[in-house]
Amino acid sequence: MSDPSKQPEALNPDTDAYAHESELETHLQTKRMYINMGPSHPAMHGTVRMKVELDGETIVKADPEIGFLHRGFQKSCENVTWTQCLPYTDRLNYNSAMMNNFGFLNAVEKLIGLEIPERAQYIRVIASELHRMHDHLTCVGATALELGGFAPFLYAIEGRELLMDRVTELTGARLTTSYGRVGGLNRDLPEGWIPKTIKSLDKIQDLMVEVKGLLMANRIFVDRMKGTGLLSAEDAIDFGFTGPCLRAAGVDYDVRKAKPYWVYGQLDFDVPVGEHGDNYDRYIMRLEELEQSDRIIRQALQKLPGGPIIVDDWRIALPPKPEVYGTIEGVMSHFKLVMEGIPVPPGEVYDSTEAANGELGWYLVSDGRGRPYKVHVRAPGFPILSAIPQIIEGKMLADLIPTFDMINMIGGEVEQ
Amino acid sequence: MSENDTKKPTGDAQPPPPGAPTNSPAAKIGPEPSNPPAGAKADNPPVAHSSTTPPKPPAPAGGPPKPPPPKNPGFVTCTIDGREAVVKPGTNMIAAADSVGVEIPYYCYHPRLSIAANCRICLIEASNAPKLVPACQTPLAEGQVIKTTTPKVKEQQRAVMEFLLLNHPVDCAICDQAGECKLQDYYMKYDYRPSRLEGGKVLKHKRKVLGPQVVLDQERCILCTRCVRFMNEVPQEPQLGVFGRGSHERIDVFPGSELSSNYSLNTVDICPVGALLNRDFRFRARAWFLSATPSVCTGCSRGCNIYTDWMSQDTYRYRPRENEEINKSWMCDQGRLSYKYLNLNRVLSASVGRRATQPPNVVRPEITRAEAAKAAASQLQPLAGTTQLAVLASPLLSNEDLLAGLSFAKGTLGVKEVYVGGRPQGAADHYLMTEDKNPNRKGLELIAKGLGLTLKAFEELTPALKSGKVKALVALGTEVPGDAEAFAQAAASTEVFVALAINESPLSAQATVLLPASAHVEDDGSFVQKDGIVQRFRKAYPSKGDTAPTWRWVAEISKVMGGAAAWSSAREVFRELAAQVPELASFHWEQATPPDRERPGINPLPTGADGRPPGYREFGTPRVRGI
């Protein structure tokens, strides 16, 4: 505002009628506002702090600050045996812990050059897809909740609870499963688990009908999702998007199809591909993948062969307990595997699996001493989160919420 | 067979073992040596006209084929798993393979002992033998091709492992050797098959006490006879033997005798399994929780090189570390058990005022290090420079402590002569142990000479105290060679008695200012061994309680008294003060530091100085005991 002492003729906005008239023409003069979203904010999944510069309701600049959930994943892994890394991988994407377990194990097995038994491969596929459904249900439900719909959240969470019960029966834990071992799995399917799972899948299908009914024709929901959070296919590739977010932009890339691992090659499923790259497409991708996962699980349960669930090699898998307690060979093998770890030959490997949010890559270096020399994890959420400023700058603050929901950033894996 | 002691552990420069067959072609160097390849070492240079001499034509058919001329005259050239090895004639295959990085497993072989070739796990395929040959016993032949990874060899190793484990008890969980056991290592490497045994195992004596230090579990024994050969050959006290036949064969002492040698605990070290056990160490710690730090034994003036195995802030055992010049791979039992003063009966906090004159249960006020140093300085200040002040130095201290302490005595306290304390003399034995039980007497003498101080015998100090000639005493170390009780009585009459003590003793109770000193494993430093060899040792764990290295106490006291002592590490003490001692000036402190790990990641492990839980093992595979 001008200094009245220098310009005595200046109009006084409070008293001069002309001033009111001219103000009607001009825009409201506002200052840029800086706000902190997070680290404790209900819509900031995990704990992300977003420093947002606002011009009115438009975001001028966004700077995500991460690291509040940093646990030193890599450093911890470098100091424990290969098997002891498993519980750390649980905590990466805590919505789909088994996919992290299996991704890591798959990379280790590649480094050893190990082929796991077919039954273990099938169970890994089944468990992975269960957790993919688990992840997507959480994502869809949470999005609906944060956009104001409480009912769809409850339906989705009910489905998720069913899955969690199945996972608990399978692994003994709801969230941090640590299921699987190098060379296979640590336990077989419990009795009566297959019919229970199929029943749960049926129930989830019913629940999804409800969720879709509540959301797909919901004006508020669709308006806030469609056309927001746009990112072109080119940019998405450049940022290193993978998974549903990349496919929503129309790029057909799924590790399960591109480089089939385990028994994915023998199963019949489709990979949905979107076209716009906006939040609505991402949402549709997730719904569609839920269906596909359902298909995969049913097929796999049908085809599930018998046989061992872990390789029979005492340098890799722990001997059966009677052998450990009864024979010197068993106790030696057990002792060496527990105290020193699996002797993974020196070398390095990059291996990836399709996790719920995209390509989960592992770059492992071994020096042959029973402990990882380096464990690099390519968390799918990390590059996706890094694109947030590009996506959101120049858009409305309200768009940030669905965008943030639909990229499904998981603090655990992004912040290692 | 004592000449075996001088054998080097590595293969290249090894003389042929006595009794080893020497009829291999390599042993006779042909009359026409061909040109050695560039860079090859040759004992006898080729004859000048050798290059023009045509090689001899091959022997006519019908006769035995002549051995081919050696590729490198004076050496044997052969191929081990595709790698070319050039070694001296008579080198066995294990040593040769080791020199080119090929590992051949073995139990009974030991580079410093005679060869028994009874464990049979080192059998390998050689091009000039129809059957598998024992790698430990067979010297290499010229042009021989050796394969260690063929299916035949692997099947043999597996079979040997199965036999060895057949009667082995299921003991890993309670066995001291677990974690450093060759059976475990080789099982995972060469066998990894389940047991096929049906029925029971042969039972033998499970706890056979062989002597004051060693107990034997005969069930665990694989009868490699390393211990028997060791006792016969190294200390030359044949006390062990093999008794019985077949699967009832066992190691034992001869009837009516016991394993009483002063070197008996070395048999525990070289035992590849958990059969021979150290009675002192037994059941006290699991091997994988211990960290090992290279150090020097303080039991006598021999200065045997050792590893200190420690956890948290306690030393659990000493193990010999290889040093060709001093102790080879061995050490005496007395030295090995001399670690106990590091853990027990330590002075852990400073105190002012004579403890001996106070009632035993009185609660003493805690004082800080700075206060204690100030108290010591204020008591010493008025007496500095007078003849009423005497300094007692212990040859148990490291060179760094002595350099700092004696410089302080000379510069700040102004004394001209120093009384020599230390442990009393003891008995020597026929091999390593010496009479002098102090590790650094030589160092004390050198340093006193370098600083221009006169050393006086301890016996002169007691009368001087009694007569009142000496009214103040500074003791750098409270070990005394004479009657400690009597000396403590004499010390009670002093007005000022500043003592830096490692252990509680009657003498330390008489101190007017008692300062807790670190032991040698708690700081870096060096000792001078009795033959004048300077040896570095490394810090294992941080000082216990309030203790601090002697040089640090000295620095603090002299700072209060107006001296200039600004050292912050033993290395700095050495750098600043060693120049005055000609024998130490040429010693390169850093370069002489033994590596804390032999190879990266391989044991002995790094110390916990970087903030890891002490003794916590983070890297590497457990060490295989012995060689």
Add this chain to the structure above:
Amino acid sequence: MDRVSAHLPEAVAERYLDRAGGAWAVIHAQHLPKVAAYLKNDPELGFKLFLSIDAVDRLQLADNDPRFEVVYFLYSLSRNEHVRLKVRVTEANPQVPSLVPLYKGANWWERLTFDFYGIQFVGHPDLRRILLYDEFQGHPLRKDYALRDRQPLIPERPIKDIFRGPGTSGLS
């Protein structure tokens, strides 16, 4: 990788194919942008999907000079191929040209590598710590950074139990 060594022979120091079939090559640092641009823009290669960057501290390996190895992971959607580029840098001069002008996705990964290993990416628009706080001293994934070293912003109470923590290890 054959094409790369044919096209830019001066850039490639070593080439490997590991046990699991992954192709990788060691690239000289100064040629890295050229190689990456070639990989990305050549129509037949099309390594456009930028996966990640990380580094390996080779301190405790047998061959540890130069000490750091920065590893780039790229993927070609058209060829369905992964490729790994490695750049070796010394401890004294840990500088690598930044790939941010080429790949937007490199931005955060380079910050992560800088954060953990202290690799300087020359030409990075905003090279600061990403997961750790700005006051943090040192780079935690270097092998000489102690596992239990703690740098709390708020002073911790010392706790005697050195095995379980939290707090100082109780040692001086």
